[in-house]
Amino acid sequence: MKDPLAGWRILVQAVLPGGTLHIGVYSRIARLQVEFVRSQIRSLGLKPTAQSMRELRQQILMRNEYKPFLHVWGFTV
Numbered sequence: 454m455k456d457p458l459a460g461w462r463i464l465v466q467a468v469l470p471g472g473t474l475h476i477g478v479y480s481r482i483a484r485l486q487v488e489f490v491r492s493q494i495r496s497l498g499l500k501p502t503a504q505s506m507r508e509l510r511q512q513i514l515m516r517n518e519y520k521p522f523l524h525v526w527g528f529t530v
Contacts, residue, residue, distance in 0.1 A: 454460045468474050479487075490509075497512065499505040513519045 464474060477483075493512070494509060497509065499509055513523070
């Protein structure tokens with residue numbers, strides 16, 4: 454963005470009174486988690502459809518190797 458502060462002001466103005474604004478900032482470590490999920494999508498042969506993403510969500514919730522990432526991805530069990 455040319456003027457990040459102006460963008461921030463616009464976002465803040467869009468929040469309803471009493472509401473919250475959640476932002477995500479990518480770091481090198483966070484990108485590792487994104488790449489992990491992408492690799493799982495490829496290994497499961499999932500297509501970019503709503504149904505496939507539902508299937509991925511179920512896999513994430515059921516498989517132990519995903520459990521350390523659940524809080525990062527915003528999943529609640």
